Amino acid sequence: MAEMFYDDDADLSVIQGKKVAIIGYGSQGHAHALNLRDSGAEVVVGLREGSSSRAKAAEQGLAVATIEDAVAQADVVMILTPDQAQRTVYAEQIEPNLKSDAALFFAHGFNIRYDYIKPGAGHDVCMVAPKGPGHTVRRQFEDGRGVPAIIAVEQDASGEAWALALSYAKAMGALRAGGIKTTFTEETETDLFGEQTVLCGGVSKLIQYGFETLTEAGYQPEIAYFEVLHELKLIVDLINEGGITKQRWSCSDTAEYGDYVSGPRVITPDVKENMKAVLADIQDGSFAKRFIDDQDAGAPEFERLRSEGQNHPVEKTGQELRKLFAWQKSDEDYQDGSAA
Ligand code: NAD
Ligand code: MG
Ligand code: MG
Ligand code: MG
Ligand code: MG
DSSP: OOOEEOGGGOOHHHHHTSEEEEEOOSHHHHHHHHHHHHTTOEEEEEOOTTOTHHHHHHHTTOEEEOHHHHHHHOSEEEEOSOHHHHHHHIIIIIGGGOOTTOEEEESSOHHHHTTSOOOOTTSOEEEEEESSOHHHHHHHHHTTOOOOEEEEEEEOSSSOHHHHHHHHHHHTTHHHHOEEEOOHHHHHHHHHHIIIIIITHHHHHHHHHHHHHHHHTTOOHHHHHIIIIITHHHHHHHHHHHHHHHHHHHSOHHHHHHHHHHHHHHSOHHHHHHHHHHHHHHHTTHHHHHHHHHHHTTOHHHHHHHHHHHTSHHHHHHHHHHTTOTTSOOHHHHHTTSOO
């Protein structure tokens, strides 16, 4: 059984006694900085000169400094730049300015698991990874709730790393919901596997094939959009609340019977074999290498695939249709990252 932690298991005063540098002010960065500040920790946000986030962080009343200056003052450094940028930011701006006993924190284990960052032996290396987008993490905190987090310690130099990680998680509001103990290796490999095979990769491809099958058979794209994309959220909400069982209970018997007889025709056992192959690439580091090599080359493969995805007909249909829904946030909100 996984080890769980709640508010009573953590001492907020540990993090309140530290100076915390949050590096980056994107989806996770703004949520960490604001939640920690509101929980009584001393926070400084480290950003590049000329970063457009400087004004946003300052507007929220946060102290802002260059990455170098923020790190030099900090007892705890949480690295929340994009995973592919962390290696360079660490080597050039963080490591040369890091106090000899500062703790390093991550929200995803990628750079530690694949050895792109190798911290010196004197540093605690911890992870507090909220299991939700940053904007939800902040909103839930403000509402007195919290998004669960997974927590890990890779290196316990001080002997106090667990107490520090739990205190950080409590300040984030995460232990109001619950924290689960993991390792950097387990978090990294399962996170990549989940997003690649089910949550992002699997679902995206399933939607595209469903949309293509219906429209190629002559059905209206707008109707196809509703049937294979729009309703997905309603189904996922039910699964989130009560598992697949609740989803089947809430749908009609017709839908439930079709689920049993046709689901296995679409998602055949060879899909599971393919999942195992994807997992093997994650475990042996070949996915990480492919991603980072492409990023280092200016991301040509990433940009080509992103553009192909954006040009799929289901995206065009959705853009037009969503404008007609009074309740839907505009696509611009999502594209500039201000809604999540
Ligand atoms: P993001 O892209 O939203 O924000 C990144 C921030 O870093 C921005 O402030 C950006 O200006 C800054 N930045 C970008 N390139 C930089 C560079 N070269 N040098 C310095 N600063 C730079 O990132 P995010 O989605 O918040 O991800 C941050 C970390 O959190 C990652 O490790 C990610 O895996 C993890 N994480 C993200 C989520 C999520 O929902 N977004 C959830 C859990 C964990
Ligand atoms: Mg994940
Ligand atoms: Mg991920
Ligand atoms: Mg239907
Ligand atoms: Mg039913």
